[in-house]
Amino acid sequence: MKxxxxxxxxxxxxxxxxxxxxxxxxxxSPAAVKPAATTPAKAAADAKAAKKARKAEVQLxxxxxxxxxxxxxxxxVNLQAATNVNRYLxxxxxxxxxxxxxxxxxxxGFNLNGKVNFATAGVSLDYxxxxxxxxxVSPGMLLYNQNxxxxxxxxxxxxxxxxxxxxxxxxxxxxxxxxxxxGLNTHKQAFTLTTGWGNMIPRKRKDMLFGxxxxxxxIGAAFTGVPxxxxxxxxxxxxxxxxxxxxGESCVNMATNAQAQxxxxxxxxxxxxxxxxLQVYPIFSFGVAYSIRTK
Numbered sequence: 001m002k003x004x005x006x007x008x009x010x011x012x013x014x015x016x017x018x019x020x021x022x023x024x025x026x027x028x029s030p031a032a033v034k035p036a037a038t039t040p041a042k043a044a045a046d047a048k049a050a051k052k053a054r055k056a057e058v059q060l061x062x063x064x065x066x067x068x069x070x071x072x073x074x075x076x077v078n079l080q081a082a083t084n085v086n087r088y089l090x091x092x093x094x095x096x097x098x099x100x101x102x103x104x105x106x107x108x109g110f111n112l113n114g115k116v117n118f119a120t121a122g123v124s125l126d127y128x129x130x131x132x133x134x135x136x137v138s139p140g141m142l143l144y145n146q147n148x149x150x151x152x153x154x155x156x157x158x159x160x161x162x163x164x165x166x167x168x169x170x171x172x173x174x175x176x177x178x179x180x181x182x183g184l185n186t187h188k189q190a191f192t193l194t195t196g197w198g199n200m201i202p203r204k205r206k207d208m209l210f211g212x213x214x215x216x217x218x219i220g221a222a223f224t225g226v227p228x229x230x231x232x233x234x235x236x237x238x239x240x241x242x243x244x245x246x247x248g249e250s251c252v253n254m255a256t257n258a259q260a261q262x263x264x265x266x267x268x269x270x271x272x273x274x275x276x277x278l279q280v281y282p283i284f285s286f287g288v289a290y291s292i293r294t295k
Contacts, residue, residue: 060084060201064295067200069216071287075147076118078285080216082126082200090126090201092138109159114151120144122192122222131203134214140192142222147184147281152177158244161237164266169244171236171251179232184281186225192283194220200289214289221280229272233264 062085069080076098082090098118105112124140154177155161155170161178162168170176198216233254240250254260 059087060203060293061295062086065201065291065293067214067289067291069200069214069287069289071216071285073218073285074282075120078287080200080287080289082289084201085125087131087203088128090128090136090199092124092126092140092200093122094124094140095121109156111154111156112151114149116149117146118148119146120222124192124194126199128199128203131199134197134199136196136199138192138194138196138218138220140194142187142190142192142224145185145188145190145222145224147224149182149184150180152179154178158241160241162267163260163263164270166239166263167241168237168239168254168260169241171238171244171247173247173251174236174253176233176235176237176254179234181228181230183228183230184224186228187223190222190224192220192222194218194283196220198289201291212291214291215287216289217286218283220283222283223279224281226272226279227275229268229275231264231268233260 063083065084067080067082069078069082071078071080073096075096077096079095080092082092085091096118097120098116100116102112102114105114120142121144122140122142124138126136126138128134128136154175157170157172157175160167160169161176168176196216196218198214200214200216202212202214235254236247236251237254237260238244238248238251240248242248243250252260254264
């Protein structure tokens with residue numbers, strides 16, 4: 001047998017054989033390409049992405065949802081209504097009202113009757129920098145403001161009030177009566193600026209699917225101006241306590257006596273200066289709201 005006849009088959013077998021552990025497939029064959037292994041880090045990233053997708057925003061058409069809410073505020077009972085303008089903005093209307101009357105309260109020799117009457121209405125534009133979150137900034141306007149407090153005081157005989165360092169004692173005849181009004185509505189229309197938490201029109205998909213409730217909270221201020229203060233005096237009072245029981249010579253009609261009115265105006269000037277720092281009315285409210293889709 002010729003040597004070539006032995007070596008040629010051996011060379012052919014060596015060229016086509018594979019090392020231990022190698023696939024017999026050719027390098028370019030599809031079987032030679034193995035799929036990449038799934039690592040724990042990649043699995044965690046995929047899970048995080050899926051969770052984020054579930055929390056994705058609902059893309060609402062403008063004015064396609066409305067919400068109504070109620071709660072309490074420093075202006076009384078709070079009512080709200082809102083609708084969506086775009087991804088970042090809601091348009092919200094607010095109203096507050098409170099009415100309370102107190103009668104026959106006796107303190108320090110005075111019989112007091114008072115009334116608190118709050119009534120406001122306004123509009124705000126709620127801006128949500130991150131729509132899926134509840135934080136917002138809300139510029140707005142009070143369009144109607146009738147907030148005020150009034151009181152009437154009737155001192156017992158011999159009880160005193162002090163005006164411009166002068167004491168006046170209620171007389172027994174035609175006794176003194178004091179009326180006062182504190183206005184918290186110098187600007188009937190006033191700019192407001194608030195911040196808060198809670199979107200009355202939810203933007204999260206899960207919120208729209210599984211719940212329509214939100215719990216808005218708000219804090220800020222209404223720039224209503226310096227409160228107004230007015231006071232009137234009626235009846236007789238005396239500069240001497242001894243004269244009060246007998247309506248003696250030091251007793252005068254407080255409504256018509258020039259000196260008494262001058263002392264009243266001097267005192268009112270001092271009290272009004274004390275009110276100068278109070279040019280804003282605080283806004284604080286919290287409550288619950290319910291939203292519905294209209295489209």
